[in-house]
Amino acid sequence: RAKQKGRNAWECFTSDINDEVSERMALRNDLQEAIEAENFELHYQPLLAAQGGQVVGFEALVRWKHPVKGYLSPGLFIPLAEDTGQIGPISEWVLRQACRDMCRLAAKGYGRYRVSVNLSPLQFRRANFLSNLQQALLETGLSPDCLELELTEGILMSDTAAAVETLHRLRDMGVEVSIDDFGTGFSSLSYLKQLPIGKIKIDRSFVRDVTVNRHDSAIVQGIISMAHHLGLLVVAEGIEEAAQRDFLAAHGCDVFQGFFFARPMPLEKLKAYLTQRGAVPGQGDSLSIPLD
């Protein structure tokens, strides 16, 4: 009987694995169809100046418009796409769409904004990464200073010499670079001083309890102080409460991002958001907003 029970448990276990494998394979096939049909959408989350509160840019966040499952968040398919190599075409689409959307916003008089695009490690390390990027800017007509690339610490740590070289090229092009999810990568701080970057984004995990956990508040204060001494701007992501904003403002954080201010939204909603904040569409590029 015990043997019987044991076999059942094993059968359950293997069938769970089989379910997982076939689920992944199904998702991979669906994703391939989505890539061909361009079934993705970018949602934009505003970034606001800590001083003055004006919108200084948006982060582009990809969603998969799944025919059955609805909008799927990137956490559910970006890791898979990185494993399968499908991240390449998805990234290409994201970059071009973000550039096109920003050009359209400016052309229609909503203002000239900088858009932040998340880069996957594979993309950054590709041999033709820089020429692809140059090509995307030329094709879409976006000015390089309206583009920011978000990299994670991992991307920069794996092959630092090559990464530093690429970052210098980006700086020469006029494209801004920020380090995303800062503080989660266990990386040595010494690498920061040799990187030609402009910004770091404090990870949401430190912001969440910043007002109640003395370790988090110490870490956040430390990051801000260090970044400023290195001449970097600091963005805090994941701000959900006024108390978090107040703490971060009091400690000199430069840019805010989080549900407290605005959730990521599709372009049409973003236009309404900007109009509500005083944009007057139809007035060309007159409503220029400082980028930093």
Ligand code: C2E
């Ligand atoms: P991330 O770059 O750190 O982006 C911020 C994530 O935090 C977004 O989740 C955003 O919706 C969420 N967020 C913003 N404010 C708040 C808040 O106040 N509270 C909470 N709880 N969450 C907040 P999302 O859109 O699900 O994206 C997750 C991750 O997926 C991103 O993290 C980024 O690493 C990745 N990702 C998104 N779009 C792309 C893309 O186009 N390419 C690549 N390679 N990765 C992407």
Ligand code: MG
């Ligand atoms: Mg990001």
Ligand code: MG
């Ligand atoms: Mg982030």
Ligand code: MG
């Ligand atoms: Mg994060």
